[in-house]
Amino acid sequence: METPDNATPTGIAAQDWATASAVPQYRAAVIDLLGALAYGELAAFERLAEDAKLAPTLADKAELAKMASAEFHHFEQLRDRLSAVDAEPTGAMEPFAKALDDFHRQTAPSDWLEGLVKAYVGDSIASDFYREVAARLDTDTRALVLSVLDDTGHGNFAVEKVRAAIDADPRVGGRLALWARRLMGEALSQAQRVVAERDALSTMLVGGVDGMAAGFDLAEVGRMFSRITEAHTKRMAALGLAA
Amino acid sequence: METPDNATPTGIAAQDWATASAVPQYRAAVIDLLGALAYGELAAFERLAEDAKLAPTLADKAELAKMASAEFHHFEQLRDRLSAVDAEPTGAMEPFAKALDDFHRQTAPSDWLEGLVKAYVGDSIASDFYREVAARLDTDTRALVLSVLDDTGHGNFAVEKVRAAIDADPRVGGRLALWARRLMGEALSQAQRVVAERDALSTMLVGGVDGMAAGFDLAEVGRMFSRITEAHTKRMAALGLAA
Incomplete structure (x- = not known):
C-alpha cells in the first residue's frame, strides 16, 4: 500500500529510524538510497566544478561553483548519516558509481548553455525525486532528505541566462530543447x-516498507518516472524549450 | 616604516577601514589585495575539484572536494567584502587572473600524490601569506583576512597520505621533492x-600605508618571499622531502 503524499502518515512514515530499521529489508533499502544520493551529490559536485570552466564571465563561474559547493555539503550530510547508522559510506555508494559516472560521461556539456541547462535540469529532477521519496521514509530519514532538498534550487539563476540566450537567438532554443x-x-x-x-531500494521507492510485503511493483516505478518526466517537460516548456 | 608583527599596532594597523580607506592609495591597494585573494580562492576551488578526479578512493576524493568547497567559501567572503566596500568584484579580480591561471596551468599534477603535495603546499603558502599581510592591514580588513585564514589547514590530511606513500616506496620522495x-x-x-x-599593492604589502610614504622597497618584498620560502623548505623537510 502506498501512502498518498497528502494523507496523515501511517505505517513506516509514522515510525522513527530506530523502529523502522528493525526490518532488515527496510534498513538495506535506506542505506542503498543514502548511498545513491551521496554518490549523486559527489558526482554532481565534480561535474558542476568542471562545467564552471565553461563560464563566460567570472560572476557566472562563481554561480556554478556555488552550486557545486552546495552539492558537496549535501554529500557531507548524507555521508555523515550513513556513518551515523553504522553503514560504511564508500561501500554504500559504490553500487551506484557506474550508473552515475556513465550518465555524466554521456552528458558532458559542449558549451556553457548546455552546462546551465544540465545544472537546472539536474537540480530540478533531484528536487522532484527527493520529494517523491521523502513521503515513503521513516521520520528521521525523511527529515534528512527534506533538509537536503531545502537547500536546492540554486539552479534558478540558470533559467534567466538560458532565457536571455534564447531571446537573443531563437535557434539556440531548438538546440537546447534537443x-x-x-x-x-x-x-x-x-x-x-x-x-x-x-x-530492495526499488521496492521501497514505490511503496515504503509497508509496500515491501506486497512485493515489487514495476508499474509503480514507471508511474514515478512518469511524474518526474512530466514535471521536467513542463519546466522545459516554461523555459522556452519545447521538450 | 614597517610595523613589526609582534608590536602593538600603530599607524594603519590601529585604524579601521573607514579611517584607513580615506587614503586613496591604501584603498586601491586593499581592493587589489582582496581581488587577488578572491581570484586565488576561486582558481584553487577549480583546481582542487579537478584534482579530486585523480583520487584513488571515494574517501580521498571527498577529502579533496572538501578542500575545494572550503576555498569556495573563502572566495565568497572575499567577494562579498569587495561588494561591501563598493568595489566591483570582477574588476578587482581580473588583473590577477592571468598570473594565477598560468600558475595552475604550469603545475597541473600528473597523479594523485602530486595533487596532494600541491594542495598541501598551496594551503600552507596561502596561510603564510595571509599571516604576513594581516599585520599590515586596517582592523576591519585584518579581521576578514584572519577569519579566512582560520578556516585553512585542511591540507594536513595530505601529509599523512604523502608520508605513507614515501614509506612504501622511498623513490617517490625524490620525485615529489622535485x-x-x-x-x-x-x-x-x-x-x-x-x-x-x-x-600600490606591493608597496602596501611591504610597509602598509605608513610605508607608502617611504615608497616601494623591493628589498623588503624579497625578504617576505624569503620568509615564505624558508617556511616552505622546513615543511617539505618535515614531510620527508628534501627541498
Missing part, C-alpha cells in the same frame, strides 16, 4: 538500470 | 610578475 531531451533520456536509462539491479 | 621545488619556483615567478605590475 539537449534537454537527451539529458532526460540518459537519466531515465541509467535510473532504470539501477532499478533493475537494486530490488 | 615537484615541490617546481611548485615553489612557479609560485614565486608568478608572484614576482604581480609585484612588478601592481605597485
Whole structure:
C-alpha cells in the first residue's frame, strides 16, 4: 500500500529510524538510497566544478561553483548519516558509481548553455525525486532528505541566462530543447538500470516498507518516472524549450 | 616604516577601514589585495575539484572536494567584502587572473600524490601569506583576512597520505621533492610578475600605508618571499622531502 503524499502518515512514515530499521529489508533499502544520493551529490559536485570552466564571465563561474559547493555539503550530510547508522559510506555508494559516472560521461556539456541547462535540469529532477521519496521514509530519514532538498534550487539563476540566450537567438532554443531531451533520456536509462539491479531500494521507492510485503511493483516505478518526466517537460516548456 | 608583527599596532594597523580607506592609495591597494585573494580562492576551488578526479578512493576524493568547497567559501567572503566596500568584484579580480591561471596551468599534477603535495603546499603558502599581510592591514580588513585564514589547514590530511606513500616506496620522495621545488619556483615567478605590475599593492604589502610614504622597497618584498620560502623548505623537510 502506498501512502498518498497528502494523507496523515501511517505505517513506516509514522515510525522513527530506530523502529523502522528493525526490518532488515527496510534498513538495506535506506542505506542503498543514502548511498545513491551521496554518490549523486559527489558526482554532481565534480561535474558542476568542471562545467564552471565553461563560464563566460567570472560572476557566472562563481554561480556554478556555488552550486557545486552546495552539492558537496549535501554529500557531507548524507555521508555523515550513513556513518551515523553504522553503514560504511564508500561501500554504500559504490553500487551506484557506474550508473552515475556513465550518465555524466554521456552528458558532458559542449558549451556553457548546455552546462546551465544540465545544472537546472539536474537540480530540478533531484528536487522532484527527493520529494517523491521523502513521503515513503521513516521520520528521521525523511527529515534528512527534506533538509537536503531545502537547500536546492540554486539552479534558478540558470533559467534567466538560458532565457536571455534564447531571446537573443531563437535557434539556440531548438538546440537546447534537443539537449534537454537527451539529458532526460540518459537519466531515465541509467535510473532504470539501477532499478533493475537494486530490488530492495526499488521496492521501497514505490511503496515504503509497508509496500515491501506486497512485493515489487514495476508499474509503480514507471508511474514515478512518469511524474518526474512530466514535471521536467513542463519546466522545459516554461523555459522556452519545447521538450 | 614597517610595523613589526609582534608590536602593538600603530599607524594603519590601529585604524579601521573607514579611517584607513580615506587614503586613496591604501584603498586601491586593499581592493587589489582582496581581488587577488578572491581570484586565488576561486582558481584553487577549480583546481582542487579537478584534482579530486585523480583520487584513488571515494574517501580521498571527498577529502579533496572538501578542500575545494572550503576555498569556495573563502572566495565568497572575499567577494562579498569587495561588494561591501563598493568595489566591483570582477574588476578587482581580473588583473590577477592571468598570473594565477598560468600558475595552475604550469603545475597541473600528473597523479594523485602530486595533487596532494600541491594542495598541501598551496594551503600552507596561502596561510603564510595571509599571516604576513594581516599585520599590515586596517582592523576591519585584518579581521576578514584572519577569519579566512582560520578556516585553512585542511591540507594536513595530505601529509599523512604523502608520508605513507614515501614509506612504501622511498623513490617517490625524490620525485615529489622535485615537484615541490617546481611548485615553489612557479609560485614565486608568478608572484614576482604581480609585484612588478601592481605597485600600490606591493608597496602596501611591504610597509602598509605608513610605508607608502617611504615608497616601494623591493628589498623588503624579497625578504617576505624569503620568509615564505624558508617556511616552505622546513615543511617539505618535515614531510620527508628534501627541498
